[in-house]
Amino acid sequence: MDSQRTAGARSGLDLAIVAFVVLGSAVLFTQVELNEWLFARTRELEALQVDEAPAILFVLSTCLSWFAWRRYREARAEVSRRQLAEEQLAALLLENRRLAQQYLQAQEAERKSLARELHDELGQYLNAIKTDAVSIQEQVNGPQASTVSAIIRHIDHLHAVVRDLIRELRPVALDELGLQAALEHYLDQRQQRMPTVHFSVSFEGDLDSLREPLNVTIYRLTQEALTNVSRHARAGHVTIRVARTGSPADVSDAVTFEVTDDGRGAEPGEIRSGLGLIGMRERVEMLGGQWKITTAPDRGFRVFARIPVSEHRSVSP
Ligand SMILES: Nc1ncnc2c1ncn2[C@@H]1O[C@H](COP(=O)(O)OP(=O)(O)OP(=O)(O)O)[C@@H](O)[C@H]1O
Numbered sequence: 001m002d003s004q005r006t007a008g009a010r011s012g013l014d015l016a017i018v019a020f021v022v023l024g025s026a027v028l029f030t031q032v033e034l035n036e037w038l039f040a041r042t043r044e045l046e047a048l049q050v051d052e053a054p055a056i057l058f059v060l061s062t063c064l065s066w067f068a069w070r071r072y073r074e075a076r077a078e079v080s081r082r083q084l085a086e087e088q089l090a091a092l093l094l095e096n097r098r099l100a101q102q103y104l105q106a107q108e109a110e111r112k113s114l115a116r117e118l119h120d121e122l123g124q125y126l127n128a129i130k131t132d133a134v135s136i137q138e139q140v141n142g143p144q145a146s147t148v149s150a151i152i153r154h155i156d157h158l159h160a161v162v163r164d165l166i167r168e169l170r171p172v173a174l175d176e177l178g179l180q181a182a183l184e185h186y187l188d189q190r191q192q193r194m195p196t197v198h199f200s201v202s203f204e205g206d207l208d209s210l211r212e213p214l215n216v217t218i219y220r221l222t223q224e225a226l227t228n229v230s231r232h233a234r235a236g237h238v239t240i241r242v243a244r245t246g247s248p249a250d251v252s253d254a255v256t257f258e259v260t261d262d263g264r265g266a267e268p269g270e271i272r273s274g275l276g277l278i279g280m281r282e283r284v285e286m287l288g289g290q291w292k293i294t295t296a297p298d299r300g301f302r303v304f305a306r307i308p309v310s311e312h313r314s315v316s317p
């Protein structure tokens with residue numbers, strides 16, 4: 001809009017300059033009597049028809065004006081075409097973002113219901129089988145007793161697998177204990193699975209009164225960032241920092257999330273995005289946050305996000 005106004009003002013100025021130059025020339029030529037002067041000079045060259053030059057120049061300038069007018073109209077049509085294309089592109093990007101957000105919400109809902117099914121169905125049946133096996137174990141002796149013991153061990157193993165799966169799908173601790181406790185629990189387990197990596201963890205501010213989407217987002221960011229560290233980084237040290245800056249009444253109330261490792265890093269322009277980094281960015285932007293990756297070969301990898309706590313400042317789909 002502003003650029004249109006500037007272009008309009010510039011055309012007006014150009015027109016004023018042209019009018020001023022033409023008027024000035026008209027006054028000047030009446031003073032010096034240009035035509036008489038030209039006539040006197042060109043009479044000797046009558047054989048060359050030089051006195052017809054003004055008429056020819058007039059035709060030339062008319063043609064040039066016509067040419068300029070055509071170019072002007074073409075340029076305007078091109079600008080309109082580009083504006084339309086830009087508007088369509090912006091609409092497509094918005095639609096794309098909306099779809100990505102819907103996908104993440106559907107994925108979260110699906111995980112939640114899957115975790116519930118696993119817990120309520122599989123978990124309960126495993127419990128029932130174990131109870132039966134224990135009562136059989138009490139009634140039998142010898143080789144049969146050791147077979148039943150093996151069955152109980154298998155059930156315990158299955159139980160642990162299902163529990164891990166449920167935790168991965170839906171962090172129950174998140175609902176029951178709040179974000180900080182759920183993260184501490186998750187990081188403890190991660191540390192056990194990555195014994196060669198040294199974890200430095202820091203939590204700052206009140207992280208237990210955040211709304212549900214923010215809790216889930218920070219939890220999922222932590223999961224994906226640490227999965228990436230274990231898959232790609234070959235790091236010796238990883239720092240996880242989650243901090244709430246500002247108080248609930250504060251407009252700058254936000255949660256800062258940061259995972260930094262000292263691993264092999266990556267060339268920023270050559271990162272082949274899988275779904276992990278894209279999903280992380282979508283989750284952050286969905287809540288109106290900012291997202292940044294900093295990395296270089298052999299200089300580690302850092303993911304950073306800053307998400308406003310207040311719902312009103314989130315990006316609407
Ligand atoms: N901590 C890290 N250190 C080094 N490179 C990393 C790190 N995290 C991500 N990368 C690079 O960024 C790429 C994209 O990561 P992203 O999580 O999007 O995909 P992915 O982990 O390969 O697959 P997935 O879709 O299963 O997450 C990785 O393939 C890797 O090259």
Ligand SMILES: [Mg+2]
Pocket residue numbers: 224227228274275276277
């Ligand atoms: Mg990944």
